[in-house]
Amino acid sequence: MQSETKAHVNQLTSPAGHPITVLRFEGDIASTSKDAVLGAYQALPKATVKTVLLDFSKVDYINSSGIALVIQMLIEAANSGQKVFAFGLSAHFTKVFTMVGITKYAGLFPTQADALAAL
Amino acid sequence: MKQVKSTSVEVRLPSRLGYEKVAMSTAAAVAKLMGFREDRVEDLKTAVAEACINAIEHGNLLNERLSVGVVLSAGKDALEVKVIDDGKGMKTMPPKPDMDRKMHGEEDPRGMGMFLIQALVDEAEWVAGGNGKSSYVRLVIRLDKEAE
Numbered sequence: 001m002q003s004e005t006k007a008h009v010n011q012l013t014s015p016a017g018h019p020i021t022v023l024r025f026e027g028d029i030a031s032t033s034k035d036a037v038l039g040a041y042q043a044l045p046k047a048t049v050k051t052v053l054l055d056f057s058k059v060d061y062i063n064s065s066g067i068a069l070v071i072q073m074l075i076e077a078a079n080s081g082q083k084v085f086a087f088g089l090s091a092h093f094t095k096v097f098t099m100v101g102i103t104k105y106a107g108l109f110p111t112q113a114d115a116l117a118a119l
Numbered sequence: 120m121k122q123v124k125s126t127s128v129e130v131r132l133p134s135r136l137g138y139e140k141v142a143m144s145t146a147a148a149v150a151k152l153m154g155f156r157e158d159r160v161e162d163l164k165t166a167v168a169e170a171c172i173n174a175i176e177h178g179n180l181l182n183e184r185l186s187v188g189v190v191l192s193a194g195k196d197a198l199e200v201k202v203i204d205d206g207k208g209m210k211t212m213p214p215k216p217d218m219d220r221k222m223h224g225e226e227d228p229r230g231m232g233m234f235l236i237q238a239l240v241d242e243a244e245w246v247a248g249g250n251g252k253s254s255y256v257r258l259v260i261r262l263d264k265e266a267e
Contacts, residue, residue, distance in 0.1 A: 012254060013240065031136060063168055064232040071221055071228040092161035099238055100231055101218025 005033035007040035012053075015119040016094040019048075022112070028029045029066030037069040046080045047067075048110070054106070055117055057088025067100060089114045125194045132171060132187040134179035136205075139171035140214040142189040142202070149191050150198055155262060163198070163260050170202040170256045178204025178254060188255075191193040197241075197261040208247025208254030 010022040023040055027033075044052070054070075056062075079086045087109040089097060094108055102108075109115035130145050134139040146167040150160045171187055179185040188203035217236050220226035237243045242259035 023177060036233065061170060064137075064166075065172070065229065067231060068228040069220075075222055075228070076223065090161070092165070096165065096235065099235070100216060104218060105222060108134075 001025040005036035007036045009040065012116065014116045016049060016119065018119055020051050020053050020116065020119060021049045022055055022056070025065075026058040027062040028030055028060070028063075028096075029059055030063050030067065031065035032064055033069055035046075037066070038073060038111045041073045041076065046082070050082055051119060052077060052082055052084045053112070053119070054084065054086040055088050055111075055112065056093070058087060059093075062093055067096070067102070070102065070106075074102070078105065085109065085115055085119065087112050095114070124169075128191040130191075132175070132189065134175045134181055134183050134185050134187060136172065136175055136181070138187075139168045139175065142167045142174075142187075143169045145189070146191055146198075146200060149193055149262070153193050153198060153262065155198070155260070159260060159263065163200075163258075166236045166239045166243070166258055167200055167202070169236050170200070170258060173232050173256070174202050174204035174206070178206030178207070178208075197259050200258040200260075201255045202254060202258075203255040204252050205252045206248075207251050209245040210247075212245075223233045232235040 004027050006026040008024045012020045012022055014020055021044055039066060074084055084106045084108050089108060097103060099110060128145060129147055130142055132141055143164045147160050147164050150163050174187040175181060179187060185205045190201045192199040213230055213233055215230045218228055221228050240258045240260045244257050246255050248254040
């Protein structure tokens with residue numbers, strides 16, 4: 001019933017010359033997404049990946065269990081000295097992420113171009 | 120005085136995660152027919168989904184032999200949604216989630232459903248069933264006349 005979560009990894013360089021690892025999600029982000037969300041993040045080499053950018057532009061449905069997975073990722077990233085940012089959330093989920101306080105630990109940008117320009 | 124009739128729509132869901140999306144889509148369809156703004160429809164969708172997830176997980180304990188009832192009552196100025204399960208209901212409300220405590224490992228990363236429900240609709244109440252089951256959450260979202 002839930003749309004399977006897919007995750008893809010891209011390596012980009014910001015205009016300022018910083019390497020950015022982009023985790024692109026597709027489908028629903030819910031309790032069944034643990035392997036896709038946390039698994040994809042945990043497979044990144046912590047020694048070299050310092051900035052992670054989450055792409056939610058192809059995600060239609062995120063529930064509280066999915067938000068909890070994002071928070072678990074933020075905890076692991078903070079413990080590893082990584083910075084996490086995100087883009088592509090709908091206006092509604094931008095509001096929800098702001099309400100629960102995620103924006104204090106992960107900067108949100110409307111688009112990938114906005115994010116890269118700021119990083 | 121002309122009496123305004125309410126229109127009722129009912130859905131029964133299996134207690135299986137993912138099926139909350141059926142209630143979510145139904146609630147969105149009713150809200151759109153009533154003329155709710157798109158941002159309020161999105162608020163309602165998340166609140167209804169979270170209420171159904173709570174009913175499936177905590178009310179019916181994922182027992183697929185039990186179903187979750189969703190009753191949408193469309194009035195003139197508001198939409199009421201009742202999500203009914205076979206659990207005993209809430210004894211105490213969980214505290215408001217604290218992101219700093221979650222980040223420091225002092226609070227479970229989960230546990231935001233009820234907070235989101237309360238934050239996104241105009242009224243939310245949790246009612247324990249008198250016989251130890253048939254508990255429900257009642258949500259109300261009002262049409263915003265000023266924005267119409």
